[in-house]
Amino acid sequence: MVKDLTSSNIDRKNILNNNIVIQEVYQQVGFLGIKFEGKYRFTKTQISNFFEVDNRTIDRILENNKEEIQQNGYELYSGNKLKLFKDEIFSLINQETHVHDKNVVNIIKLKEEFEALNKTPQLGVFTYKAFLNIGMLLSNSENAQKLRSLILDIVIDVLNKRLGGKTKYINQREEDFLPSAIREYNYRQEFTNALDFYITTNKFKYSQLTDKIYKSIFKGNSKEYRQILNLSTKESVRNTMYSEVLDLIAAYENGFANFLKQRHDSLERKLSLSESLLLFSEFEKSMQAFIEPLREKARSIMASRDLAFRDALHEKLKEYIDEVSSEDFEKFLGERSMDLEKRLEDNKEVFKRLKER
Incomplete structure (x- = not known):
């Protein structure tokens, strides 16, 4: 999916929120600016010089x-903070050896700018992200x-380095x-057991009621989900779902299993598939007030992360x-992230103890 950063606010935010990408851009671009309060800062003139536009163009972008x-870090300096920043510029001018890249931070232009800055009561200052x-x-x-x-090339490179180009299972x-997947698996067993015990024999009941849950949560069935993520029929859709989505699916499964049991017990008979589908609609309606905030969160997580990480758009x-x-x-993508295989290996003893209980 082609990204146009000039028009997409979401794409800009996703890149600027990705500190791993920002660090890589920082290394490759080499525009280091003036070190102040632990960060590199830039004046409007430095920004306009880098992009080879006039200050009025930067003003229009700002406006x-x-x-x-x-x-993203732009602010107006005045008073003592501006004085300290000017002192830093003055120190930089008088110690040219501290300038990291003279082709970018041009000392002559900085000197010229400083003469004008020395009289200004306030100054717009940009961080690297700004x-x-x-x-x-x-x-x-x-x-x-x-x-x-x-920047867009670096975004792809970072994903390739971290994930080997495979974003399908980034959720893992x-x-x-892992704990969410285990919980969901257990509740899935309760769900399928309930379908066995309380619904008459029908080979379609598992898929149809599962799709009812999916449609309720993310407005699409398993087939549509597979198409969006380009999954084969042999690949499990749940293996690609984020922990928050799995938790909500588990809540649906557990809730409906109990709802189905209660209806079965009151009728003292098994329900047909058509009755069960109607019952699910009743269950969904009864849980609306409770489920809605969690469902909105799950939808936002799925839609936002899949667009950012997998370049996959959930149209609905x-x-x-x-x-x-x-x-x-x-x-x-950071240091705490880990392939599922590695996490399983690291927790092997934990699983062994759980099995022995």
């Missing part, structure tokens, strides 16, 4: 996207276009997946797409 750029944010929004700059292309890399869940948080990127 039209101020809240977004502020969220600088990248400008580059994503700037449509009339060749350097900005090159930067966007580099978080710590919570488009309204739920949101940015993926920095915490999520760390969870699935």
Whole structure:
């Protein structure tokens, strides 16, 4: 799926929230700026020089996207903070050896700018993320276009390095997946047992009632889900689901199994499949107030993460797409993330003790 960073706020946020990608961009671009309060900072003139546009162009970008750029670190300095920042610039000018890349942070231009800055009562200052944010929004700059292309290449490279290019099972890399998968498996057993005990024999009852759950949660059946993620018929859809979605499926399965048992006991007979499908609609309606917040969360998680990590669009869940948080990127791509096989190996003794209980 082609990403246009100039027009897609979600794509911009997902990249700027991905600190692993930002670190790689930081290494490759080499635009290091002025070190202040532990971060590299940039003046508007430095930004405009990098992108080879005038300051008014940067002003227009700021005016039209101020809240977004502020969220990524842009702020106005004044008073003592501005004085300290000016002192840092002055120190940098007088100690040229501290400049990391003289082709980027041009000392002569910095000197010229400092003379003007020395009189200003406030100054707009950009962080590295805010600088990248400008580059994503700037449509009339060749350097900005090159930067966007580099960023998108790095996003792909990071996924390839971390996952070997296989994003299908990225859901399994978080710590919570394994316990959620085990819980869901147990509740699935309760669910299928209930279908056996309380519904008359029908080979379609498992798939149809499972699809009822899927449609209730993410507005699509298993076939549609397979198509979106390009899964073969032999691949389990649940092996690709995030822990929060598995937990909600388990809640549905456990709840409906109990609901079905109660109806069976009151009727003192097994239900037909058609009766069971109607009963599910009754169950879903009765649980609406309780389930709705969890369902909205699951839909947003599925739609947002799949778009960011798998480049997969759930058309029926488009309204739920949101940015993926920095915490999520760390969870699935960072140091704490791990292949399921490795996690199983690391927890082998735990599973052994559970088995021996």
